[in-house]
Amino acid sequence: MKLLDVLREELNLTGTKQGCGTGDCGACTVLMNGKAVNSCLVLALDAAGSEVTTIEGLSSKNGELDPVQKAFVKHGAIQCGFCTPGMILAAKDFLGRIPRPTEAEARDAISGNLCRCTGYAKIVEAVVEAHKYE
Amino acid sequence: MRHFEFHQPRTLKEASNLLGRLGPGAMVYAGGTDIIPRTRLKRLHPDHLVNIKRIPGLSGVQRKGNTLTIGALTTFNDIIFSDVVNSNLPILAEVARTIASHQVRNLATIGGNLCNAAPSADSAPILIALGAALSVCSPRGKRRVLLEDFFKGPGRPNLKRGEIVTHVLLKKPRPTVGCAYMKHKIRQSLEIAITGVAVALDFAGGECRDARVIVGACAPTPVRARQAESLLKGSALGAQDLAAAADAVRKEISPIDDVRGSAEYRREMTALCLKRAAEIAVRRCGK
Ligand SMILES: Cc1cc2nc3c(=O)[nH]c(=O)nc-3n(C[C@H](O)[C@H](O)[C@H](O)COP(=O)(O)OP(=O)(O)OC[C@H]3O[C@@H](n4cnc5c(N)ncnc54)[C@H](O)[C@@H]3O)c2cc1C
Numbered sequence: 001m002k003l004l005d006v007l008r009e010e011l012n013l014t015g016t017k018q019g020c021g022t023g024d025c026g027a028c029t030v031l032m033n034g035k036a037v038n039s040c041l042v043l044a045l046d047a048a049g050s051e052v053t054t055i056e057g058l059s060s061k062n063g064e065l066d067p068v069q070k071a072f073v074k075h076g077a078i079q080c081g082f083c084t085p086g087m088i089l090a091a092k093d094f095l096g097r098i099p100r101p102t103e104a105e106a107r108d109a110i111s112g113n114l115c116r117c118t119g120y121a122k123i124v125e126a127v128v129e130a131h132k133y134e
Numbered sequence: 135m136r137h138f139e140f141h142q143p144r145t146l147k148e149a150s151n152l153l154g155r156l157g158p159g160a161m162v163y164a165g166g167t168d169i170i171p172r173t174r175l176k177r178l179h180p181d182h183l184v185n186i187k188r189i190p191g192l193s194g195v196q197r198k199g200n201t202l203t204i205g206a207l208t209t210f211n212d213i214i215f216s217d218v219v220n221s222n223l224p225i226l227a228e229v230a231r232t233i234a235s236h237q238v239r240n241l242a243t244i245g246g247n248l249c250n251a252a253p254s255a256d257s258a259p260i261l262i263a264l265g266a267a268l269s270v271c272s273p274r275g276k277r278r279v280l281l282e283d284f285f286k287g288p289g290r291p292n293l294k295r296g297e298i299v300t301h302v303l304l305k306k307p308r309p310t311v312g313c314a315y316m317k318h319k320i321r322q323s324l325e326i327a328i329t330g331v332a333v334a335l336d337f338a339g340g341e342c343r344d345a346r347v348i349v350g351a352c353a354p355t356p357v358r359a360r361q362a363e364s365l366l367k368g369s370a371l372g373a374q375d376l377a378a379a380a381d382a383v384r385k386e387i388s389p390i391d392d393v394r395g396s397a398e399y400r401r402e403m404t405a406l407c408l409k410r411a412a413e414i415a416v417r418r419c420g421k
């Protein structure tokens with residue numbers, strides 16, 4: 001069983017989406033020990049003992065959104081929302097390594113995520129500007 | 135998904151003994167980024183997966199003197215963000231950036247990329263160009279194999295049952311050596327190479343002292359283009375020399391027609407990629 005199936009089917013954490021199931025779309029992205037991974041490529045058994053953060057767990061305990069989430073809201077980087085959890089978690093990991101990315105770096109950050117609504121311009125904007133919401 | 139048993143040995147010895155005992159239905163499991171999608175697509179039917187990620191000491195990049203050691207479990211993102219790589223052999227980070235996507239690179243290991251033995255494996259051409267060797271461990275002991283001799287065919291690495299690749303070993307090239315990798319693809323990321331050409335040139339005093347040209351995705355295994363190499367060697371690496379090498383490489387590969395490109399297209403793009411890679415490599419010599 002894949003980590004993705006455990007999250008969605010057993011734990012009812014449906015914020016994590018399934019698109020392709022083969023590592024190509026990024027909709028299933030979660031943080032495993034702080035690193036963005038495709039949960040459709042990770043065996044649940046293999047994730048045992050790791051800290052897994054899904055989109056449900058990204059905001060702080062009092063419900064305040066993470067700076068990356070704030071940036072996505074402010075910049076209208078969301079259309080239907082299907083790709084959004086994966087985009088935000090991919091960006092979260094990347095921004096931890098490169099906090100003030102150039103536009104090219106921001107594109108690289110989300111290069112593993114497809115947006116079927118094609119809203120990339122706003123998403124890239126949000127990733128570039130996210131540090132301002134810290 | 136198919137049922138299989140998942141084993142999590144803690145030592146190399148335990149892992150290779152297990153693999154030997156479980157027989158041909160057992161596979162090493164590293165990042166899983168090749169195994170999982172291929173199992174899902176029913177192209178692979180493992181009975182046992184032996185996870186080697188609980189074994190200590192197989193991850194990270196170290197430098198001792200002029201030797202760089204890369205643990206088989208080192209992920210491509212580990213390579214991209216490694217200080218040792220960026221200050222000693224930045225070409226490895228550059229190649230890693232052409233692979234898959236940020237998320238996949240957090241999982242995909244260099245050992246898995248090589249042992250999967252796909253003709254298009256992006257890490258292979260540059261590592262062969264740099265003369266890399268693999269350290270392999272089995273119940274019988276340790277051996278070393280040149281990466282150049284490691285690929286026997288698509289999906290067929292030079293490994294016997296129970297053998298596990300533990301490290302990639304390579305020498306830091308001399309300052310007169312410049313390297314480049316040109317991966318031809320349509321999309322910027324998440325793209326398998328249509329052709330991929332790695333070039334390493336040793337250029338000093340206006341003369342090319344040594345040249346390595348390795349082509350991926352254009353034959354059952356990565357190909358060392360020896361004729362192109364011999365045309366570059368001893369030359370001044372002028373435009374005509376590069377053109378002659380590019381012309382030669384067309385005949386040294388045996389590409390197939392597939393969804394990503396026809397054989398003819400691959401030959402043309404390989405020639406062009408060789409020229410471009412060589413131009414970049416020359417500029418990097420002595421830097
Ligand atoms: C969406 C996506 C995009 C991709 N894009 C690229 C790309 O651009 N370029 C590219 O080259 N590849 C690409 N790949 C393929 C894959 O990610 C890489 O080949 C990766 O490096 C495989 O490593 P892994 O650790 O995940 O291997 P695994 O899936 O764990 O294993 C692969 C094979 O190697 C064997 N193996 C693994 N480690 C060892 C070891 N230490 N000793 C002995 N045998 C071992 C396994 O038994 C298996 O046969 C992509 C994959 C996906 C899913």
Ligand code: FES
Nearest residue numbers: 019020021026040
């Ligand atoms: S569902 Fe995992 S990458 Fe598409």
Ligand code: FES
Nearest residue numbers: 079083115116117
């Ligand atoms: S907002 Fe709809 S898929 Fe990206």
